[in-house]
Amino acid sequence: xxxxxxxxxxxxxxxxxxxxxxxxxxxxxxxxxxxxxxxxxxxxxxxxxxxxxxxxxxxxxxxxxxxxxxxxxxxxxxxxxxxxxxxxxxxxxxxx
Amino acid sequence: xxxxxxxxxxxxxxxxxxxxxxxxxxxxxxxxxxxxxxxxxxxxxxxxxxxxxxxxxxxxxxxxxxxxxxxxxxxxxxxxxxxxxxxxxxxxxxxxxxxxxxxxxxxxxxxxxxxxxxxxxxxxxxxxxxxxxxxxxxxxxxxxxxxxxxxxxxxxxxxxxxxxxxxxxxxxxxxxxxxxxxxxxxxxxxxxxxxxxxxxxxxxxxxxxxxxxxxxxxxxxxxxxxxxxxxxxxxxxxxxxxxxxxxxxxxxxxxxxxxxxxxxxxxxxxxxxxxxxxxxxxxxxxxxxxxxxxxxxxxxxxxxxxxxxxxxxxxxxxxxxxxxxxxxxxxxxxxxxxxxxxxxxxxxxxxxxxxxxxxxxxxxxxxxxxxxxxxxxxxxxxxxxxxxxxx
Amino acid sequence: xxxxxxxxxxxxxxxxxxxxxxxxxxxxxxxxxxxxxxxxxxxxxxxxxxxxxxxxxxxxxxxxxxxxxxxxxxxxxxxxxxxxxxxxxxxxxxxxxxxxxxxxxxxxxxxxxxxxxxxxxxxxxxxxxxxxxxxxxxxxxxxxxxxxxxxxxxxxxxxxxxxxxxxxxxxxxxxxxxxxxxxxxxxxxxxxxxxx
Ligand code: SF4
Ligand code: SF4
Numbered sequence: 270x271x272x273x274x275x276x277x278x279x280x281x282x283x284x285x286x287x288x289x290x291x292x293x294x295x296x297x298x299x300x301x302x303x304x305x306x307x308x309x310x311x312x313x314x315x316x317x318x319x320x321x322x323x324x325x326x327x328x329x330x331x332x333x334x335x336x337x338x339x340x341x342x343x344x345x346x347x348x349x350x351x352x353x354x355x356x357x358x359x360x361x362x363x364x365x
Numbered sequence: 366x367x368x369x370x371x372x373x374x375x376x377x378x379x380x381x382x383x384x385x386x387x388x389x390x391x392x393x394x395x396x397x398x399x400x401x402x403x404x405x406x407x408x409x410x411x412x413x414x415x416x417x418x419x420x421x422x423x424x425x426x427x428x429x430x431x432x433x434x435x436x437x438x439x440x441x442x443x444x445x446x447x448x449x450x451x452x453x454x455x456x457x458x459x460x461x462x463x464x465x466x467x468x469x470x471x472x473x474x475x476x477x478x479x480x481x482x483x484x485x486x487x488x489x490x491x492x493x494x495x496x497x498x499x500x501x502x503x504x505x506x507x508x509x510x511x512x513x514x515x516x517x518x519x520x521x522x523x524x525x526x527x528x529x530x531x532x533x534x535x536x537x538x539x540x541x542x543x544x545x546x547x548x549x550x551x552x553x554x555x556x557x558x559x560x561x562x563x564x565x566x567x568x569x570x571x572x573x574x575x576x577x578x579x580x581x582x583x584x585x586x587x588x589x590x591x592x593x594x595x596x597x598x599x600x601x602x603x604x605x606x607x608x609x610x611x612x613x614x615x616x617x618x619x620x621x622x623x624x625x626x627x628x629x630x631x632x633x634x635x636x637x638x639x640x641x642x643x644x645x646x647x648x649x650x651x652x653x654x655x656x657x658x659x660x661x662x663x664x665x666x667x668x669x670x671x672x673x674x675x676x677x678x679x680x681x682x683x684x685x686x687x688x689x690x691x692x693x694x695x696x697x698x699x700x701x702x703x704x705x706x707x708x709x710x711x712x713x714x715x716x717x718x719x720x721x722x723x724x725x726x727x728x729x730x731x732x733x734x735x736x737x738x739x740x741x742x743x744x745x746x747x748x749x750x751x752x753x754x755x756x
Numbered sequence: 757x758x759x760x761x762x763x764x765x766x767x768x769x770x771x772x773x774x775x776x777x778x779x780x781x782x783x784x785x786x787x788x789x790x791x792x793x794x795x796x797x798x799x800x801x802x803x804x805x806x807x808x809x810x811x812x813x814x815x816x817x818x819x820x821x822x823x824x825x826x827x828x829x830x831x832x833x834x835x836x837x838x839x840x841x842x843x844x845x846x847x848x849x850x851x852x853x854x855x856x857x858x859x860x861x862x863x864x865x866x867x868x869x870x871x872x873x874x875x876x877x878x879x880x881x882x883x884x885x886x887x888x889x890x891x892x893x894x895x896x897x898x899x900x901x902x903x904x905x906x907x908x909x910x911x912x913x914x915x916x917x918x919x920x921x922x923x924x925x926x927x928x929x930x931x932x933x934x935x936x937x938x939x940x941x942x943x944x945x946x947x948x949x950x951x952x
Contacts, residue, residue, distance in 0.1 A: 272583070274580075274583050274584065274587060276463050276524065276561060276562060276587075277461065277462040277463035277464070277524070277562070277572055277573060277584075278461065278462070278572070278573045278574045278576055278584050279462070279562050279570050279571065279572050279573075279574070280570065280571050280574045281569075281570065281571070282569045282570065282571050284571070284574075
């Protein structure tokens with residue numbers, strides 16, 4: 270069977286949205302809303318653009334999109350307020 | 366209208382008549398006056414629906430053209446030598462993205478040592494990019510080549526960049542009479558550009574996307590198939606051009622005196638004088654003919670097999686060297702005629718960095734081969750004896 | 757072949773000057789003028805470096821058939837020198853054909869230059885004009901190309917004065933056209949006298 274090949278490897282944009290990478294890591298970041306100052310350092314360093322400072326009425330703090338967060342921990346290590354903790358995913362926790 | 370113009374102008378005038386939408390370039394000798402002429406036309410409002418963008422480098426110029434071409438514009442740039450090499454990263458991309466960019470390379474030697482003079486090392490160095498290459502003999506052929514380049518490149522069966530290669534200085538700086546095309550003629554030959562795929566702000570697209578091993582190879586096979594299809598498309602376009610303009614420059618190759626025992630093969634501006642030399646030697650009774658290679662990519666394999674099948678001796682004049690081997694035109698010619706011709710091949714690298722090739726030099730070269738004073742194989746001709754010393 | 761010999765004309769001219777004096781333009785103007793007179797023409801430059809002041813050579817071929825030769829000119833019929841100081845470092849008459857002519861910008865008499873170059877022994881003709889002086893008077897700048905174009909025209913009669921004036925009026929605009937036309941006319945008439 271012949272496959273379809275787009276001329277010049279041209280494609281629609283945002284195709285990578287289909288590829289969820291949220292299940293890649295062993296750990297996941299948890300933001301402490303109280304400590305977070307909203308400085309956006311994590312936003313700039315995240316290699317997958319999946320942590321973003323958002324506004325909620327009076328408050329603003331970093332929110333992780335876990336569909337794409339691969340658990341690399343960069344955000345946690347760059348956060349000047351030490352507001353991000355890396356937690357081990359349940360799947361990797363041993364009973365007893 | 367026949368007018369005495371400079372080589373630069375013969376190109377610029379022709380580009381204008383092709384109604385480009387975006388011109389983007391960075392100056393480099395001996396190309397600059399082509400885009401200077403176009404910039405002047407732009408400033409005078411003669412270019413219609415066209416943007417002229419000055420770039421900060423050849424890399425930038427080529428990149429902007431990739432963007433413009435992907436957005437559906439008919440584009441043009443000109444460069445040479447170091448400029449072409451700086452563009453090359455982008456040009457390989459442009460070919461892979463199947464963008465019908467047309468550019469003129471005013472062939473100039475590569476550094477080091479620094480040389481602003483003519484040879485073919487620059488364009489030959491990017492022969493594997495997937496860009497069609499046409500070498501012209503004089504400024505009329507350069508003038509005529511531009512509309513043909515667009516027509517071939519934009520053909521849906523092809524969709525690859527097209528580079529017109531004209532010798533720097535020898536052509537670019539020469540004032541000579543040119544039959545300048547008019548808008549009507551070019552309009553009747555070259556239809557308005559209808560891009561195959563293009564992006565807009567409403568319909569964004571990504572060009573030349575990531576292709577892992579399971580799919581990369583197919584794109585490259587597709588490029589080769591496009592090049593192969595270009596061969597026939599070119600022949601049709603060349604023929605149509607001959608009808609429209611009354612000037613027939615031949616096919617992928619142009620042969621004078623095909624049944625000769627000795628055939629001289631060359632590309633570019635030396636061909637004119639070479640033809641005269643060949644004619645004179647024939648008047649003396651020598652069986653010698655001339656093969657002018659016009660399209661170096663796609664390479665005219667079948668045409669050369671046919672042209673050289675009965676030749677006894679073939680002299681190939683290369684204006685560049687693949688260091689560690691020999692002249693690239695010769696390398697490719699040998700591989701093309703392998704098993705199809707028993708001719709002895711005399712492969713000469715000549716005229717590097719603007720080294721002049723006077724008439725008596727060319728004459729002697731042919732005579733020496735004809736009269737058995739040379740052995741087949743590779744040699745440089747026209748250089749001085751030297752000994753390398755450490756300063 | 758038939759018995760009728762077709763005489764082919766091919767005239768080759770080499771120009772010597774310095775960057776900025778217009779040696780290239782001189783050849784180009786004559787290429788346009790020659791074409792207007794019904795010839796095929798081809799002119800092209802050969803710079804050492806693209807710098808003001810460096811010796812520059814340019815070439816002109818005039819023929820009654822299309823010109824295919826783009827090699828440099830080694831045996832010119834005419835040599836035109838725009839700057840006499842170039843002669844100190846460059847052998848401007850190298851390869852000049854026997855019976856050929858050197859047309860030079862030169863502040864002293866043509867006899868002086870003839871003796872210096874041993875022109876009679878070499879069998880070459882020499883015609884001079886003090887082009888720098890004329891150019892300074894008219895243009896106020898030592899740009900000698902149009903004067904030497906006029907001198908070439910007057911010495912060789914290959915192109916008419918009218919044609920040269922036509923070309924110069926297309927090439928330059930306004931006052932510059934007028935001044936250059938004046939230079940061409942003066943030099944043309946002067947050389948016609950000298951080379952009678
Ligand atoms: S770097 Fe830390 S403090 Fe700054 S926005 Fe991110 S989580 Fe909040
Ligand atoms: S863990 Fe890594 S991928 Fe996830 S939000 Fe932090 S920086 Fe981004």
